[in-house]
Amino acid sequence: MSTTTVAHHDEHTDHPTGIMRWLTTTNHKDIGTMYLTFSLIMFLVGGSMILGIRAELFQPGLQLMNPDFFNQLIGVHALIMIFAALMPAATGFANWMIPLQIGAPDMALPRLNNWGFWLLPPSAILLTLPFTLALFGIGDGALATGWTFYPPLSIQGGIGVDFAIFAVHLLGISSVLGSINIIVTLFNMRAPGMTFMKMPMFAWGWLITAFLLIATIPVLAGAVTMLLTDRHFGTHFFDAAGGGDPIMFQHLFWFFGHPEVYILLLPVWGFIPQILQTFSRKPMYGYKAQVYSLIAIGAMSIIVWAHHFFTAGMPVPALLYFMYSTMAISLPLAVLFFCWIKTMWRGSMSFETPMLFTVGWIILFGIGGLTGLVLADVAADAQYHNSYFVVAHFHYTLFAGGIMGIMAGVYYWLPKMTGHMYNEKLGQLHFWLTAISFNLTFIPQFFLGLAGMPRRIPDYALQFAEFNMISSIAAFVLGLSQLIFVYNIISTVRGGKKATDQVWEGAEGLEWTLSSPPPYHSFSEQPTVK
Amino acid sequence: MTTHSNNHYYVPHGALYPVTISAGLLALASGFIFSVATDTNKDLAYLQTPGKWMMYIGAAIIILMTFKWLSAVVIESITGQYKQWEDKSFRIGMIAFICSELAFFAAFFGALFYMRIISVPDLAAFDPLFTPYKDFLGTWPSAGPGGVVLGTEYTPGKLTPMGAWGLPAINTALLLTSGATITWAHWGLLKDNRKQLILGLFLTVALGTAFLICQAFEYYEAYTHMGLTMGSGAYGATFFMLTGFHGFHVTLGTIMLIVILLRSMKGHFSAKNHFGFEGVAWYWHFVDVVWLGLFIFVYWL
Ligand code: HEM
Ligand SMILES: [Cu+2]
Numbered sequence: 085m086s087t088t089t090v091a092h093h094d095e096h097t098d099h100p101t102g103i104m105r106w107l108t109t110t111n112h113k114d115i116g117t118m119y120l121t122f123s124l125i126m127f128l129v130g131g132s133m134i135l136g137i138r139a140e141l142f143q144p145g146l147q148l149m150n151p152d153f154f155n156q157l158i159g160v161h162a163l164i165m166i167f168a169a170l171m172p173a174a175t176g177f178a179n180w181m182i183p184l185q186i187g188a189p190d191m192a193l194p195r196l197n198n199w200g201f202w203l204l205p206p207s208a209i210l211l212t213l214p215f216t217l218a219l220f221g222i223g224d225g226a227l228a229t230g231w232t233f234y235p236p237l238s239i240q241g242g243i244g245v246d247f248a249i250f251a252v253h254l255l256g257i258s259s260v261l262g263s264i265n266i267i268v269t270l271f272n273m274r275a276p277g278m279t280f281m282k283m284p285m286f287a288w289g290w291l292i293t294a295f296l297l298i299a300t301i302p303v304l305a306g307a308v309t310m311l312l313t314d315r316h317f318g319t320h321f322f323d324a325a326g327g328g329d330p331i332m333f334q335h336l337f338w339f340f341g342h343p344e345v346y347i348l349l350l351p352v353w354g355f356i357p358q359i360l361q362t363f364s365r366k367p368m369y370g371y372k373a374q375v376y377s378l379i380a381i382g383a384m385s386i387i388v389w390a391h392h393f394f395t396a397g398m399p400v401p402a403l404l405y406f407m408y409s410t411m412a413i414s415l416p417l418a419v420l421f422f423c424w425i426k427t428m429w430r431g432s433m434s435f436e437t438p439m440l441f442t443v444g445w446i447i448l449f450g451i452g453g454l455t456g457l458v459l460a461d462v463a464a465d466a467q468y469h470n471s472y473f474v475v476a477h478f479h480y481t482l483f484a485g486g487i488m489g490i491m492a493g494v495y496y497w498l499p500k501m502t503g504h505m506y507n508e509k510l511g512q513l514h515f516w517l518t519a520i521s522f523n524l525t526f527i528p529q530f531f532l533g534l535a536g537m538p539r540r541i542p543d544y545a546l547q548f549a550e551f552n553m554i555s556s557i558a559a560f561v562l563g564l565s566q567l568i569f570v571y572n573i574i575s576t577v578r579g580g581k582k583a584t585d586q587v588w589e590g591a592e593g594l595e596w597t598l599s600s601p602p603p604y605h606s607f608s609e610q611p612t613v614k
Numbered sequence: 615m616t617t618h619s620n621n622h623y624y625v626p627h628g629a630l631y632p633v634t635i636s637a638g639l640l641a642l643a644s645g646f647i648f649s650v651a652t653d654t655n656k657d658l659a660y661l662q663t664p665g666k667w668m669m670y671i672g673a674a675i676i677i678l679m680t681f682k683w684l685s686a687v688v689i690e691s692i693t694g695q696y697k698q699w700e701d702k703s704f705r706i707g708m709i710a711f712i713c714s715e716l717a718f719f720a721a722f723f724g725a726l727f728y729m730r731i732i733s734v735p736d737l738a739a740f741d742p743l744f745t746p747y748k749d750f751l752g753t754w755p756s757a758g759p760g761g762v763v764l765g766t767e768y769t770p771g772k773l774t775p776m777g778a779w780g781l782p783a784i785n786t787a788l789l790l791t792s793g794a795t796i797t798w799a800h801w802g803l804l805k806d807n808r809k810q811l812i813l814g815l816f817l818t819v820a821l822g823t824a825f826l827i828c829q830a831f832e833y834y835e836a837y838t839h840m841g842l843t844m845g846s847g848a849y850g851a852t853f854f855m856l857t858g859f860h861g862f863h864v865t866l867g868t869i870m871l872i873v874i875l876l877r878s879m880k881g882h883f884s885a886k887n888h889f890g891f892e893g894v895a896w897y898w899h900f901v902d903v904v905w906l907g908l909f910i911f912v913y914w915l
Contacts, residue, residue: 099627099628110627193707196707198629203639240654243658246650250644250647253643254636263714267710268706298714298717299717301717306718306719306722313844315654319851321851325759325762327756327759327847328848328851329736
């Protein structure tokens with residue numbers, strides 16, 4: 085197929101400057117930058133909240149805050165980290181990189197793209213406003229139910245619950261818009277010659293993520309809407325007196341919630357193999373196997389939700405079904421692990437920061453997956469449910485598997501995005517501090533959970549004191565190490581050694597054929613892929 | 615792979631509509647929360663009036679900005695900015711959007727099935743010696759066994775379920791016919807027969823409006839004569855949420871149809887280029903399909 089010309093949008097190159105540029109932009113790179121910046125800020129906000137929690141848990145007894153405020157911090161921390169830090173980071177990369185990787189002039193629906201981002205700041209305001217209002221004596225703070233909104237607690241709660249419900253609505257609209265945009269872009273904007281089976285893995289990861297979002301986010305929206313009507317309009321969805329059932333909320337929530345954990349990770353599984361092949365200097369192993377595994381995981385993630393409330397009571401055949409189907413997901417996941425390792429096998433590897441993060445990621449995320457298998461065992465879960473073991477498990481998947489993956493992506497693409505090399509020494513320091521303090525924070529939590537310490541309780545029995553103290557100290561080191569990351573990013577944006585177009589010796593793909601940083605309008609000429 | 619007749623993709627210039635709509639949504643949401651804050655905390659009753667005003671302002675901003683945004687798109691369309699390549703984007707986007715809407719309705723259908731098949735029968739299936747719900751039969755339709763809800767006693771009223779073969783059957787006929795008329799209008803457009811296009815659209819709008827009037831009447835009957843309200847336990851909640859959200863979508867669809875009708879009268883759309891028309895038509899068919907699900911599972915069975 086011949087090269088297609090995409091004319092310059094000369095009339096738009098003189099885009100507005102200053103604040104108006106960011107408010108009105110339809111440019112995928114500007115929007116991607118906003119997503120990433122927002123994500124970084126919210127990561128710090130959510131992080132400081134949880135340091136408050138770890139300070140309280142440093143010793144047994146109640147020292148710093150009352151239990152209600154403790155629960156509010158936990159719930160808002162989780163909602164912020166999931167919806168305002170991790171998801172926007174993945175969407176930011178999608179906006180920046182998908183058009184570059186598939187040779188498109190921009191995202192397919194640019195104005196909706198802008199709206200998708202600008203729904204996020206209002207949701208962040210809605211999430212955190214109740215804290216401020218409480219300072220002025222209005223209401224009693226944010227939602228105190230944890231991020232899962234379980235009724236009846238969420239029906240009894242004050243205005244904080246309403247604010248969180250609407251925050252979830254806006255975040256949901258934003259995710260659906262983002263997904264629509266990505267689906268359309270991938271179906272309609274690929275460079276001539278780029279078939280689906282030639283698409284970069286990151287694009288594949290996002291395509292499946294987008295489908296999952298479209299299938300599940302509206303269900304969450306429906307579930308919290310029912311909460312809202314139960315709270316204010318007298319319906320009885322979650323109340324036995326009216327024939328409803330609080331456990332129905334758990335079904336609806338986790339029908340979204342379990343796919344959500346894959347929504348958070350599929351984009352990362354997309355670019356991790358790309359980083360591996362770059363720094364192993366050999367093509368990724370098992371492209372097709374990886375694509376099929378991603379599809380299989382996406383499809384299976386929709387049918388395993390009840391493993392989050394085995395202990396709430398359900399018929400034994402249902403328990404068995406949800407146990408085995410959950411465990412079955414680890415099969416395609418194992419295929420992915422195999423491919424990642426085989427990609428490195430006998431490669432000529434080098435360990436710059438992105439690769440350090442990636443290799444660390446494989447090990448730590450592996451621990452997350454294996455402990456998930458332990459939780460999926462119905463009999464064992466009766467002991468582990470709602471304990472610190474679960475907390476440790478999902479931080480190995482979400483902090484290591486999610487955030488550290490995103491960090492690998494940041495170091496990998498930052499030179500492309502800014503045109504400058506980051507400070508390699510600081511990057512490596514950041515990696516080692518993060519990896520070590522992360523493990524010191526969360527390994528003790530596995531033991532605490534096994535010994536019976538429940539989650540979401542501000543006080544604990546004396547025998548848990550030592551492990552909690554270690555965990556709290558390490559958490560503060562972990563938190564402070566992130567300042568190195570922030571500093572490194574800011575100084576890279578400001579200046580630094582010029583990056584070449586290819587940036588990394590082994591990097592392959594369309595995004596590396598453009599200049600660093602790429603021109604404001606990416607592919608003025610759509611490339612042809614053979 | 616991508617085949618497109620032209621090779622220039624239109625990237626629209628930036629605009630303030632999205633940000634402003636977001637600000638409107640923020641005002642609408644927080645205004646709503648303030649206006650109902652007294653439900654959970656009597657001390658917050660003073661927020662009711664300011665909350666209402668915030669809501670109105672937010673809603674006004676959203677409506678105004680949506681209108682301006684869409685007019686900008688219409689102008690871009692009639693000045694020929696959108697060719698086949700962009701058109702295909704809109705189509706795929708619309709399909710994905712409708713899928714997300716289906717998932718939204720699926721949540722409420724899920725609640726309906728769950729309550730009918732699991733929670734209501736389960737409440738009647740306790741061991742008779744220990745059951746707190748002695749006379750509860752667990753049959754559908756049900757307003758639940760009653761009990762204490764958040765500190766106040768809830769006694770389910772006697773409710774008459776909404777029968778299928780009165781108004782609902784008429785409504786089904788109305789919507790199905792409107793599905794046919796809009797297809798007929800589409801044929802008119804494809805044959806460049808503008809009269810048929812306009813007449814078809816007009817009929818569709820009329821049928822949609824008739825549907826809404828019937829539904830308003832049905833709600834009135836339910837509340838005044840049948841003892842059926844949103845607070846009527848499982849049946850009331852699922853009935854009003856499902857038909858209510860559907861009715862809201864019919865309202866949106868009818869407004870969009872009116873816009874399309876006006877545009878057709880102005881001479882917009884051609885046999886080749888009419889995504890605006892088709893998007894609305896797809897949406898209308900989607901509303902139609904959801905109604906069939908409602909008719910079968912809410913009214914009939
Ligand atoms: C083979 C892989 C996995 C299996 C078998 C698995 C299994 C489970 C099970 C059974 C639970 C419920 C434990 C309980 O509450 O008693 C759980 C909780 C959780 N998992 Fe996993 N998991 C896996 C991977 C993941 C991944 C990849 C993520 C995230 C990206 C994740 C995130 C979570 C979260 C956030 C929770 C706790 C939710 C909450 O209660 O707030 N899991 N996992
Ligand atoms: Cu799960």
